[in-house]
Amino acid sequence: MLRPSLERVFRQDSLNPEQRLAAEHRGGPLLVLAGAGTGKTATLSARVASLLDEGADPQRILLLTFTRRAAREMINRTSSLVGERAAVGKVTGGTFHSVGHRFVRSYASALGLPADFGLLDAGDGADVLDLVRNELGHPAGERRFPRKQTLADIYTRTVNAQRPVREIVAELFPWCEEHVDAVAGILRGYSARKRSLGVLDLDDLLLHWRALVQDETTGPHIAGTFDHVLVDEYQDVNGIQADIVHSLHQRGCSVTAVGDDFQAIYSFRSASVEHILGFPGKFEGTKTVTLDRNYRGTQPLLDVANAVSAQDARGYPKVLRATRPGGNRPQLVQCRDQSQEAELVCDQVLADREDGLLLREQAVLARTGHDTDLLELELSRRRIPYVKYGGLRYLEAAHVKDFLAALRLADAPGDEMSWFRLLQLAEGVGPGRSRRVLEALLGRGETSPRLWERWPAAAAELPSSARPALTALAGAIRAAGDTDLPPGPATDRLRTALDPLVRAHYADGEVRMQDLAALVTAAGEASDLRTFFAEVLLDPPASSQDLAVPPHLDEDWLVLSTVHSAKGLEWQSVHLIAAYDGNFPADMAAGSAEGIAEERRLLYVALTRARRSLRVYSPHRYYHRPGGSGDTHGYGKVSRFLDGEAQALFDVVAAPGDSHRFAPGAIGGARVRVDVDELFA
DNA sequence: TTCTCGAGCAAGCAC
């Protein structure tokens, strides 16, 4: 039963009967099927608030979310409900990876890991794989031999599916099958190398966490620290994550899973919609609550989403119903090509802004990061500020990797790969010299305490022009590794030392250094360097904007995002671009029924982000990367998911104007030559 | 040994 105070709070927050049921359910596993926009966050927050109100210890509540942003939002909402920020703040929250990391660190010795084990992100892992591949004598140039990224994909699919590599390769990478023995050897070498380096990659964190929870000694210990485990976005868990949750359940934790099987879009990360579909069967005594009242969109928009979801007979049936009345029909905009698409989007964005809609209330969604390339040009030309989420990730930018390499060395000065990377920032230093410097610096397996004494000898291998900057950098790394120095000043020293190297090495060094300033600001709020490093790696900022200090109130920008990164977010106005068949579904995914089903769900996620206005653009002619030889353009139809029935729910708009002016072949076989060669005769 | 440049080829979403 709820106390009167909370009773009032719930009513104020207007929980509907189903949401209330979910918030107040006690005993036994709970599955909340929450359609898009049905107040999932409000419900989970209310449930946490209700548990706290009953006297639950916040530290004994575990909240597993997909991103740190989601965890933060949940905790903020909960504290506005209970009004005790401090108590709520003690709730253990984060992503599977970050929470797993905390346990693996605590139980490192039980796992036979060094107490100060390091972390590899996806890019680091691929680099180590590349190293092993070359050592085993498979140069990257060899015909049809998988590249490092492909090797990394094979590795992660294999361990996450827990199936033999031969099966995975045969099924998902058939073009690599002739090399499967060599691939298996490289993966074995990769595991051995990680052990000898004392590092874990992202998959290892989950594997080790699961091992801890399943172990008869450590398992009860870990499960015993929690009474309640709440998992958000359950449709996107993979087999290992599902095992972890199930083990916690078996060891006595009360489990709540929240998700929407129709928003499962992460199968490429080995997530499977089967885990949410099979939840009631696996967790005995499950109470299932379905939320289908939509508080986000208007009915004309939801009708389209419903029409798309109805094409898939599987899953929990649900039809979204709007709670807000009225609304306009969505538009399906047929345009000539992607440059016209970019113009039309800009026109509309500016028109809506004239009507008082902030840029931040508008978003442009796309299948892939580079679908927005042309649009970004047009936005810059018209001076419309924007922030881009997804696509090329922040951590993959070379200068950010440089900075993280320095950060890693502060914690682990013996890290060969990081040194190798940083040394080559200097002019006149390549792989050859780096190797000699490292030989002098790291010796043969000697331990690190004496490492800094060897720096002068190591620096002697450097060309004199490179010596001052690298010596300064080494000094900054050594100072940053001193635990007495707080993370803010420590990272600032690193940044200062990197400054001349970054400016000289990259053409746009100026801009890159500003990015790093944002990282230093973020580091200032962390408790120590190692924690900061882990946080950045395990929950990377979606863009440098994520790290920046809170922007001024008068700043406003349009949001560009991939559909994947847009999950869980909403805007007043949404533009979905490049919705042609071949992109929705992507050609790559169109080979299998499950692949197509997932693409449909991806479109569904995009369609359900809008509150008031939705425009879907389908360019007739689009650019694509040449797959073989010949034309680099394709002629597309609108996505097959927007069939006749779905299209009838749109206002179909043909782009205005000159649809024939640039039509291919209009001039027949004419050849117009421009030739200045005679000038150089 | 480092750097530059051209050829050849691959492919997206991300903790």
Next chain:
DNA sequence: TGCTCGAGAA
């Protein structure tokens, strides 16, 4: 289109 690798010059 943009990365990676190999050839060849400084």
